[in-house]
Amino acid sequence: MSPSSPSLAPRPGPDLKAVGLVSLAAGIDTILSVKAAELSLKLLPPQASTAAPYVDGVFALEVGIGCFIFLGCCTAMAWSLLFHRADKYDMDDGAPIEGNLRLEIIWTVIPLVIVMAIATYSFRVNDILATLGPKVKLMPGEAPQLLTAEGEYGPVDVIARQWSWEFIYPNGVRSSELHLPLDERTHFRLQSEDVIHGFFIPAFRLKQDLVPGSVISYSLTPTIEGVYRLRDSQFSGGYFAANQTDVVVESREAFDGWLADSARQPLRPSYNPADELHQLRLRKGDRGWATVPPAPPPLVNASQDPSRPHDA
Amino acid sequence: MTSSTASFDPRVLKAPHPVPGAPDNWKRFFSFNTDAKVIGIQYIATSLFFLLVGGVLAMIMRGELITPPSDLVDPTVYNGLYTMHGTVMLFLFLFPILNGFNNLLIPPMIGAPDMAFPRLNAAAFWLVPLFGVILMASFFVPGGPASTGWWSYPPASLQNPVGHLINGESLWILAVALSGISSIMGAVNFTTTILRMRAPGMGFFRMPIFCWTAAAAQTIQLVGLPALTGGAIMLLFDLCLGTTFFRPEGGGDPVLYQHFFWFYSHPAVYVMVLPVFGIFSEIFPVYARKPLFGYPVVAIASFAITGLSLIVWVHHMFYSGTPMWMRNLFMYTTMLIAVPTGIKVFAWLGTLWRGRLRLTTPMLFCLGGVFNFIFAGITGIMLATVPVDIHVGNTYFVVGHFHYVIFSTITFGVFAGIYHWFPKFTGRMPYEGLGLLHFWLTFIGSTLNFLPMHWAGLMGMPRRVASYDPEFAFANVLASLGAFLLGVATIPFLLNMVSSWSRGRRAPANPWQAIGLEWLLPSPPPAENFEENVPTVISGPYGYGLGRPLVEHEESFIARAAQPAASPTSDPA
Ligand code: HEM
Ligand SMILES: [Cu+2]
Secondary structure, X not given: OOOOOXXXXXXXXXXXXXXXXXXXXXXXXXXXHHHHHHHHHHHOOOOOEOOHHHHHHHHHHHHHHHXXXXXXXXXXXXXXXXXXXOOOXXXXXXOOOOOOHHHHHHHHHHHHHHXXXXXXXXXXHHHHHOOEEEEEEOOOOOOOOOOOOOOOEEEEEEEEEOOEEEEEOOOOOEEOOEEEEOOOOEEEEEEEOOOXXXXXXXXXXXXXXXXXXXXXXXXXOEOXXXXXXXXXXXXXOOOHHHOEEEEEEEXXXXXXXXXXXXXXXOOEEOOOHHHHHHHHHHHHXXXXXXXXXXXXXXXXXXXXXXXXXXXX | OOOOOOOOOHHHHHOOOOOOOOOOOHHHHHOOOOOHHHHHHHHHHHHHHHHHHHHHHHHHHHHHOOOOOOOOOOHHHHHHHHHHHHHHHHHHHHHHHHHHHHHHHHHHHHOOOOOOOHHHHHHHHHHHHHHHHHHHHOOOOOOOEOOOOOOOOOOHHHOOOOOOOOOHHHHHHHHHHHHHHHHHHHHHHHHHHHHHOOOOOOOHHHOOHHHHHHHHHHHHHHHHHHHHXXXXXXXXXXXXXXXXXXXXXXXXXXXXXXXXXXXXXXHHHHHHHHHHHHHHHHHHHHHHOOOOOOHXXXXXXXXXXXXHHOOOXXXXXXXXXXXXXXXXXXXXHHHHOHHHHHHHHHHHHHHHOOOOEOOOHHHHHXXXXXXXXHHHHHHHHHHHOHHHHHHHOOEHHHHHHHHHHHHHHHHHHHHHHHHHHHHHHHOEOOOHHHHHHHHHHHHHHHHHHHHHHXXXXXXXXXXXXXXXXXXXXXXXXXXXXXXXXXXXXXXXXXXXXXXXXXXXXXXXXXOOOOOOHHHHOOOOOOOXXXXXXXXXXXXXXXXXXXXXXXXXXXXXXXXXXXXOOOOHHHOOO
16 A cells, blocks of 8 residues: 655655755745735725725735645645555554654744744734724713824714614714715724623724723724625624624715715614514514613614615 | 652552442442542543533524524524533533543553542532533523623623523523532642652653643643632622622723633633643554654643743733733734644654554544644634734634634544543444544534634624624535534444444454553553552653563563453443
8 A cells, every 4th residue: 555655764865856845845835825825815805994904914924824834734744644654454663753853943943933923023013003092991970071082083982782883973963874084084982881892894804892881992094985894793692693784984075965964864763673673572472582672772863774785 | 670750659559449339330420439430431421411412502503504694593592502502512521521531541641540539539520410400400590591602701791681690690600610610629639640649660751741731731720710710700799799890880890801711711722722632642653653753842842831821811802902012912922822832733743754654533533633723723823913813803713713623623632532542441442434434524524614614704704693694604504514514423423432332342452552551451441550560660651663661561561451351340231
C-alpha cells in the first residue's frame, strides 16, 4: 500500500528535490492565500461607512495569513496520510524522533511574531477607528444630558427598548427608523430603557452595546447612499429577533427634506413587529413560555416601512 | 533502586476500598460507589444521556431556523430551548464527561490505586444528576425554563415575568452554582491525586501528557470557579432578594456581571479543551507509532495556556462600553494564547511526520479534531482583533467559531478517547465498522452544520435569533441539514456502545500495542489497579521505536496483565 517514499530514508546533506518541493508548495500556498484574501471581501456586505474599509483590511489580512497557515498544516497532514501509512498487518514503529530543539524554537517564535504583528496592525486601525466616546454612568433617576455634542451632526439620541428602536433628532423629530446624511459624521447618545441591547449595522461594520444606566457616546460616518439593516445584537429577551429597523443614508438635501417633512407629521405609534407578534400570541391563547410584554410602541413622527427592501 | 523522585504514599493502599458492602454487579453503577473506575463510567454514561437531551433541543432549534420566519415554535420557546441547549451541553455533557475521563485515566496512568479522596469523588459525581434534575425540572415550572442564554446577562436575566420565587432562572442559577461546587470538589481531588500519588520513579517529566493537561485544566477550575459561583450568587440575590449588584435602577452595573462571568467562562473553554489536547497527545503516538514530538514543550505549554487564559476575559466585552486602552491590552494577551496552542498543534504534526499511521476510529477522530481545531484557532485570532470582532462579535461567526472548538474539536476528542480506552475499561472491543461510519457521518455533519455559520455571521446575521432576514436562508438550510445529519450520526455510536459492551469480542490487555502504565493492567483493571505491586517507572512515556522499557521488570507486568482479571468488572450485566 504505502509507496516507500524517498523521504523515509535518512539522507545526509540538503536534498535539492525536497527543497524544490517545499518551495513549490510554499509558492502555491502563497498564491492561494492571496487569492483567498481578495475573495474574502466578497463575503462581506458593502463598505458603507468610513470604518468599513479599515475593518475589511484587517479581516482580509487575517484571511490571507490564516489561509497560508491552514493550508500549510493541512499539506503536512495530508503528506503523512498519503505517504506514511502502515500496511494492514504492519506493526512496526515509525522513526523514533522525540524532538528537535531548533525546530521547536522556530515554531514558537514564528507564531509569536505573526500574532504580535497582526495585533500591532489592528492597534493602529483601532486608533483610526476610535469612534467610541466615553461611557457615562447615570445615577438612578438622572437624565441623560451629560454629554456635549462632538460630531458634525447631532447628537441623535438612540433609545432601545424591548423591542423597538427610537431616534430623536436635535430638532425634536422622533422616528423609528434611522436617517443619516451622507458623508457626514453623526454623533449619537446610546441609551437603553430596560436591558442591554446592541446597536449593530453590518454594512457599517459597527457594533456597540447599549447598557442601561449608562449613556454611551458614539459616532460614525456613512459613505454610500442606501437602505441598511440595523439589528439588535445583544440578546434582549422574548422578541429579540424582531428588534430590527432600517437605516436610510441619503444626501444632505434629501435628509433635510425628510427631517422637515417629519417635523410636520403628528406623533403616532410606530410600526412595531414585536408588538404584532405578541398580539398574535395572545390571540392564539398565549402558549409560549413567559415573556415580559413588549413596551408600548414609541410615538413617532416618522415610522419605519416594513415593505421597503434593504440593500444590506 | 534509585527511584527517589516519587511522592507516592503507599499508605493510601490501606484504606478500606472499595467501601465494604458495595455491590459488585451492574448495580454498582447506580450506587454511591467510591471506585474511580465506577465513578468514571457513571460520569460518562450520565453525560452521554445529556448529550442526547442537548442534541434533541438543538435539532428543534435547527428545525426552527431552517426557514426565515419564526414558525415552528414561539420565539419565547426558542429562547428557552437554546438556553437549555447551551447549559446542558456545557454543564451536563462536556464538563462531566471530561471528569469521567479523569476518573478512568488518571489513577491507572500514574499507577495509583484510586483517587486521593474517594468519597469526595463520589459526592462530586452525585451532584451532577442532582443539578441535572433541577435543570430539567425547570421545563415544568410556571413560565418555562430560563431563557436568557447560558451567559444569562442581567438585566434581561433578572426580569421575572412569572412573579414566582421558583422560576426557570432561579433554578438555572441554582444548577450552575451546584455544578461549580461539584467541579471544585473534583478539581481538589484530581490535582491532589496527580501531585501526591504517582508511582515510584514517575517524576513530572515522566507523566503522560493527559495528566499534565488534566492538572492544568483543574488548576483553572480552582482559580476561576469561585468568581463564577460568586457572580451567580449575587445574581440570585438580585433576582430573589431585591439587591442591586447588577440592577441599573438601584445603581448597580450590568457590566460588572460580565466581568465575573467571563473571568471564569473564558478559562472554562480551556478546562474543556486541555484534556482533549491530552487525549490527542496520547492517541497520536499510539497510531503513528512514534514518540510524541517535543514532549517537554507540550507539557509546559499546558500550563502556559492556564496562565494566559486567566488574563484574556475582556475579549468577550469589546463592544460592551470597554475603553480603547483596555481593548488593546486584552487584544494582545488574547493573541499570546495562540503561541502555546500553536506549539501543541505543531507537535502533533511532528508526531505524524514519518510515522506509520494506522487509521483506526480513534485516530480518525483525532485527525479530524486537529484539522478542525486549526481552523477554529484561526477564526479565534480574527475574533481577538478588535476591529474584526466589532463586526462579527455576537453574530453567527462566533457561533461557528466556538462550535468548531466545542463540537468539532472537543467532542471529536471525546469520541476518540471513548473508542481508544473502551477495551481497557469494559473488557470488550468496539466494532470498527460502526466506529468508522460514526466518524464519517460526524465529520460531514459537523462541517455542513458549522462552516456556513461563519458566512452568515460575516453577512451580519446576529446570533440567538429565532427568525432572520431571507438573505441568510441558504446558509441556514445547509446548517440545519448538517445538524440533522449529526443526529443520524449518533445512531451507529449508540449501537456500537451497547452492542460491543454486551457482546463484543473480549479485549486483550493491550489491544493497540500502546505504551503506558494503564496498558500494563488487565482489561478491565482490577479494583485497585496495580494493588500492592506498583511498578517503578524508569523512563518517559511514548517510547515507540526506542526499545526502552517503561517500568522495571516490564515483562512480569505484561505477563500478569495477560491473565484475565480476577475482578467481576468484566461483565456489565
Ligand atoms: C481552545 C479552545 C477554544 C474554545 C473552547 C473556545 C470557545 C469559545 C466560545 C464558547 C466562545 C463564545 C462565548 C459566548 O459568547 O458564548 C468563544 C468566543 C471567542 N473566542 Fe474562542 N475558543 C477557543 C479558542 C480560541 C482562541 C485560540 C482564540 C484566540 C486566539 C479565541 C478567541 C475568541 C474570542 C475573541 C471570542 C469572543 C468573540 C465574541 O464573543 O465576540 N478562542 N470561544
Ligand atoms: Cu474567550
